[in-house]
Amino acid sequence: MTAHAAAVQVAVSTVIFALRPHEDTGRMTVWLPLVRRIRDPFGGRWALPGGPLEPDEDLAESAARTLAETTLLAPQYLEQLYAFGNTDRSPGERVVSIVYWALVRSDEAAVAVETENVRWFEADSIPGLAFDHNLIVDYALWRLRNKLEYSHIAHAFLGETFTLSELREVHEAVLQKSLDPANFRRQIEGSGQVVPTGDVQTGGRHRPARLYRYNRDAADGTSGPLAWPAAPAQGTT
Structure with missing residues (x-):
């Protein structure tokens, strides 16, 4: 490593899945909340709730804090899903994201705030997200569907x-x-x-x-x- 090597930053993001009716068919489908970025990179693009890991926080504490700040959601359980750290995932800097996921009941999801910058999207019809968040959502959906076949x-x-x-x-x-x-x-x-x-x-x-x-x-x-x-x-x- 050279003296000019950039420090690696650690971020924590969360994928939250809930079941809500499809807007057209009324059938229950999987939805998740996204937040609109208000600064570069990817300013104006939708992204998963999250942010930098603070020095005095545990990983799960960081996930819970950012969820509360952006969506008002407080899931009963946060499970660590995976770490994403490709070198090109964040323009101009090296960022490793520790991703958590949570599954919430409809009554829990109902308390989530929805604003111009926080919105629920059907998980299989999300727009192009910031960073590699489309890949993260795809992976989380794959894990959910896979675990449904063999777990509780x-x-x-x-x-x-x-x-x-x-x-x-x-x-x-x-x-x-x-x-x-x-x-x-x-x-x-x-x-x-x-x-x-x-x-x-x-x-x-x-x-x-x-x-x-x-x-x-x-x-x-x-x-x-x-x-x-x-x-x-x-x-x-």
Whole structure:
């Protein structure tokens, strides 16, 4: 390293996914909040919430602070996703971004502020973002869809109890495809991942639906929102 080598800066960014209705079809899809940059580089472009790591902050503290400052969101769980550090990702300087992700329920997402510079976008239809943030969002979506197939991660979009119809709606929204209700029920009940609570959902017009919860005795061993309220993992996943 030469004496003129530039110092490496560390930034922390966060991808937050929530399920919201599609504006045209009304079907639930995956959305995320973005913030508009107000300075160069990429002034005026949309980007993930985030900013430089302050000297006195832990990584998770930095992610939580920038989210609160920009969107008012305070997810119950932040999981470290990956580190992005290509040499050309930020013009004129070397920046390594530690990226966190969070999945929030609809009621949690409803408190997020929306302004001229903070807006929700459908995750699969985002514009060209600043830096390499399109790549980061693509990676986070891939991780979400991959983990949905083998883990309890769908739990993060639901309450402690849920109906199988609600669980299927989460799978359909994330995977972007319709699932046969009968087959889905057989697969979920046969997997042992969920157990009936003995209660039913009330207040609907139809026959009350059975309520389920995730079977923590059949934990899949993966880190993620089912670890609540454990501390966030510090390694990348």
